[in-house]
Amino acid sequence: MSITTLADKINEANAEGRTALIPFLPGGYPNKDIFWKEILELDANGADIIEIGMPFSDPVADGPVVEAASLKCLDAGVNLKWIIEGLAKVRSQISAGIVLMGYYNPVLQYGLEKFAKDANDAGVNGLIIADLPYEEGVEFRDLLAENEVALVPLVGLNTTPERMKLYADGGNGFCYFVSVLGTTGDRDSLPEEIKVGLKNAKEIFDIPVALGFGLKHPSQLIPLEGLVDAAVFGSALIRHIDDGKSSAEFMKVWKK
């Protein structure tokens, strides 16, 4: 599967006149028995790309909702092997692109080369590593690219155009723009300065720009029309599932 798939998925949604949808769930959430059913449900209900979280004991970029969900998964025995092997089994039933998101240490312990190969074999299209900035990630990015897995660049409100250019040079998949100076977790409003950051990202990256962290409702995207190609939502989805509601129902709100 080609690393252009992620961009293609977003471009296809945009061509239909809508923002691409990227739901996030930690691997094994809400429990190991029904996790893959949830993923299939997200796929069947409009997800263009699905992000699967790779739980880590010390997730510094995550807010309380994602952290608690991830720790619950770890307690249940979820690890990278479980996620990759499980994905390989269901991948042919999923039409959405698949991105794994997590932290560097579990991937490092898995083995970078083995991870790149196994991820590709399992049908992973992209990887987001929250604590791997450009300077530390160049070699791994190339290794992933050899295995047709994109290392998705993660930038934010305080990323200068100069640093965005570093990420853009060789960056693939899509650009993940973090909406707030903060951790994951939905918020009622997004900062006004986000528009400048998104404009810079749109000019600098020749891949689609996804907005994540802080999204709670599609109405938040209205003032950002033309600046956001895809929307990522995690905490709001996790809370929805915690309330005993279905992923399908959650996706309906965003598909409108």
Add this chain to the structure above:
Amino acid sequence: MKRGYYGDFGGQFVPELLMPPLLELEEAMGRILKSAEFQQEFTRLLKDFVGRPTALTHCANLSRELGFNLWLKREDLAHTGAHKVNNTVGQALLTKMMGKPCLLAETGAGQHGVATATAAALLDLECEIYMGAVDVKRQSHNVRRMELLGAKCIPVESGTQTLKDAINAALRQWIANQRTTHYCFGTAAGPHPFPLLVREFQSVIGREAKQQFKERTGEMPYMVVACVGGGSNAIGMFHEFVNEKSVKIVGVEAAGTGKPGCTNSAPINLGTPGVLHGMNTLLLQTDEGQILPSHSIAAGLDYPGVGPEHVHLHDCGRAQYGMVNDSQAINAFHVLCRKEGILPALESSHAVAWVLENKDSIPKDANVIVNLSGRGDKDMGILEDYLKQHGK
């Protein structure tokens, strides 16, 4: 060597949102630290406020018993009772000169929290301290001290509710408040440039010790010894001696109960390479890269990682790193109290214990300097609990 690395260790493994403040800090270090204005004021504060130089004490009674000369570099005599204040006064002054009004810090035992709150009060900075909820309970005395000094102490309820989780919480808070706030990191660990910055401020320990020892004996010591949690007091002592090839350098990690497989705080001896808190270092972790809880009776050593420069010094053979267990540290605590009239922190007791445990391998008439990183008043509660549990 790659920028921000010590051999293969170090680096900047942080979310991109933290790269701008780290780059800003690096730039400020280059611009401000060498300036005459900073150096003059820092030197004045170390002398007038911290109480430097701290004494170099010859332990005459113990030296007679051991057959070699034991010296103590007395960081317990620094203001607030530990070496931590060297670093916090330096970082607070740097923060002030960077034009930021707030300090943020994490703390385990509470010593770094107290030292940060102290420096913040002195330099009129706002101050927030993150502390694991478990540590808040076992170090309530230090929480009260921080509050009296005007700091806000925030308990961290996530994870193991200890130092590593306090660091996670502080890093998150720094992401959100980076424009107004400097993260006053407490040890020579974390993402570049913190290991360098903290070493810069703590290396006064080794500089003074070397000068004081030379003035007293005209020689170099045979060995310098310091306890290692994150490793700030140790790197402060070691840095001045790294290029003095005749001087043996010994770091001492906490082995917990010392029983095979016990929870410990000895990543150099018992850990494996990995990435945590912005650095590539040695860690206590599972095969799958999840961070394991650490333990030491000395709360200040209770950390699953270690500063990257120590790992490099170990890797290249310049320093050796031993281990001491809880009971050996308690024994050393008592020995120093009774024989020398000095009540050491349980952290520093590990360094003293290593010397006592290895006395037969140290030549007669050798000169050994132990960095006494802090005083033991803070540990009275822990000590009483330990002695009760062990029927003593």
